Amino acid sequence: METEYGILHRGIESNPIAASSMLINAYVQHLEAEAEAEKVDWDFEDESPGNDARGFAREGAMPPEIETHLVNTVLTNGARFYVDHAHPELSTPECRDALELVRWDRAGEEILIQSMIAAKSMLPPGQEILVHKNNSDGKGNSYGCHENYLMDRAVPFGRIVSRIMPHFVTRQIYTGAGKVGAETSTGDKKVDFQLTQRADFFEEEVGLETTLKRPIVNTRDEPHGDAQKYRRLHVIVGDANLSEISNFLKIGVTSVVLAMIEDDWWGPNDLTIAAPVGALRHISYDISLKETVEMADGRRMTALEIQWELLDLARKYAEDRGLESVVESVGAEVLRRWEAVLGALETDPGSLSKQLDWVAKHRLIDGYRERHGLEWDDTKLDALDLQYHDLRPERSLFAKVGMERLVDPDDVSRAVHDAPTTTRAWFRGECLKRWSSSITAANWDSIVFDLGSESLKRVGMMEPLKGTEAGLKALMDQCETPAELLEKLGT
Template sequence: MSVRRVMGTEVEYGISVAGQPQANPMVASSQVVNAYATSTLKARRARWDFEEESPLRDARGFDMSRQVADPSQLTDEDLGLANVILTNGARLYVDHAHPEFSCPEVTNPLDAVRWDKAGEQVMLDASRAAARLPGNPQIHLYKNNTDNKGVSYGAHENYLMRRSTAFADIVKHLIPFFVSRQVFAGAGRVGIGQERPKHGFQISQRADFFEVEVGLETTLKRPIINTRDEPHADPEKYRRLHVILGDANLAEVSTYLKVGSTSLVLAMIEDGYITRDLSVDGPVSALRAVSHDPTLKTLITLKDGRKLTGVQLQMEYLDLAKKFVEERYGSDADYQTKNVLERWESVLDRLERDPMECATELDWVAKYKLLLGYRDRDSLEWDDPKLHLIDLQYADIRPEKGLYQRLVRSGRIERLLTDDLVEKAMHEPPTDTRAYFRGRCLEKYSENVAAASWDSVIFDLPGRESLQRVPTIDPLRGTKKHVGGLLDSSETALDLFNRLTGS
């Protein structure tokens, strides 16, 4: 295996209404999603199909009772909130109190970055569309993970894995990796603690909000390893690893390394390659300890007695990954696999030497450098409200306001993509997963698509008394290679369905 696998991101955006601090975030989020749908989807809006979802199925071999589940876990219930499917295969919807963009399925880290960045632009257009409605105030969106009032919201990753991989092995080998991955994947945060009771700066926006090692929950007692067993694919072949630990990244290199390194570690776990025990003593406290030290000097204790910094623990995984790729592929490794390894090594070397050397690549370092500049210039302490405002402004997705956006315009942040590629990804699906079929059907036959989900498209066809479901259970079918010609030559949804079913 390499960095290539079916993967994707899903990001909940922070939201505020200008001049209305008490505004209902669910109402504001619905306005954002509905405004985008109205301005871009001219025809019938397909509903989301919840039938195949199973959010309470646990990878440890049981189903949680609906009676004891927190309402936030019941993602298979249609609450009547705004929920649309886009022509790029993505889902744009209201997840309780936040607008969320769930990327279409992709097969490699660079595409994960591309459609994640497309999500930022969709959200920007959505907030602008909402502001144009008569009587509506300005609604501001932030790609961050906390309101700094004790509330955290997610930036999740999804990776398809072989079902045959023992879940205990996933837990054992991923926990130390996730504890230390934040050294390059953190988004940075002013304040320490869930309600920032201590003053200072930390690496991760999410670390303080995790309380247990393993669990099914996503909003209460958040676990480092989430056990939701909802593959959205053939359950006999696949499991979907639902990662809730990560930060919402703006820096393209941070996202690229986050998903690329994780994919490589998953490949090693699937192949049984990791025989070295890197287990951490007290992972939850270690997660927070690493985050709370932007000097990256804090030592965490491994169960074998060794003491390593977060960077050094990442170097252990990097060393294994380099050997793994060399043994499996040698010089035949694909470009992205080699590039992830090279960037991973380069970033870790520089973080160990001086984190500030990564200020053009990593979110937390870029933000930290900005904040230190303001502190030095204006003699500010970490509890100064100005620094909290700068933290928030970094994540503002408006190009004229966001500090990350200003860094990009001034050439102080490295990019991996062009604006043109991101613009196209706002409207076009990936060509090498089933998202291509879903997106093209929404684009070409929108009047006849009644509903869709990750693993089906449901048509409302003339002359048929009932709705017709087309399963898309294999994420690697329904690609441009498989169905591009069929879609191009089928003038109507009925033509397509008849040819698909041999009717």
């Protein structure tokens, strides 16, 4: 999960790129002060974000920029922390299942909080850098929270596009982070409050872009692994969630639906939506969840009805094939919560005010509006919206709500420093913990060692599910030095 955080340098004229660099450097220095590990830079060797999953390269599309001169670092928990497009961005380490990812995403928030504190201690009095976990400034500028799913390369991309589309258009009824007003023309429709931060910014069904004409299904084809075997589905259509339940369902349900697509397991029902881009906004603008969208076969369905159909399919899939691909116990929990949330959304969405971001935010803002007799266009409500996402614990309105948690805070604290044990992130993190002074760079699929000899040694990690604690700990424990490790690995 990659999250671009909102950033504001208070006390001077804010330069977001400088502020992002300062924030990340402050964190790295804070770590060095704790002597955890020396700073290791990101390695850009294998990056090719301009490649397109539909099989062609670029064709006039703008490849995303890589800003190598900016701060870019790898952490011992396997994450990447860097400046991207004038925002601090944190990419979590690779996780095996949805619950792990919720945990490491929370660790990401914690890292940003510690960064703010570290930066404040280094800045002159009266200055501070504020970080928000949101996706829009309310003035037409958006920044993303991207999910990435490992898939079998053999699955035809066209099948992924057509079958995931209805899910991406309708999952916002539980993944939306909520927003006061709209940032695009809504025609005759008056939008006081909508389900998502991001729906206003999507203009295409399928495409390579991520910063303009954003597509619901993004085609970036950069597997960060063995390209013969794997595809990394890069998903840009979600909101950044503070709610762990919203986040868990966003990742968990999407994983299950993708597993069904991968296995070509589908029912007789065609869930193709006639006009997905319009439907995405139409659904976001309807917090009653009662409005329908037109399907390709002429029927009209609500987002809830489409989600119920997907759940029904998923239940049968689980019975028929099992959920091992998403980890059985986690998959079962996903299905259980998915059903509970759809049921509650149908009968009384307000009852989910401790579970879902948009419901919690709406309850708060609408309550405040009524208490103070404000109109929906009052700037005070925009301030509340913004402050819901403020990561400062003493200011965060999200924190005040007291939302249901899925992850123990102690587990989050450990995940700030430790990598997941179940993916290659473990090997990356462990190498950094043990031998950071011998590592010159690291990225998703390799680590570069400098052992003092003529050439640098690159260790490839093309298999995302290898390099786990179970697979490598015994071998690593036998090694006193990185040279021994490389010898044992045959590099």
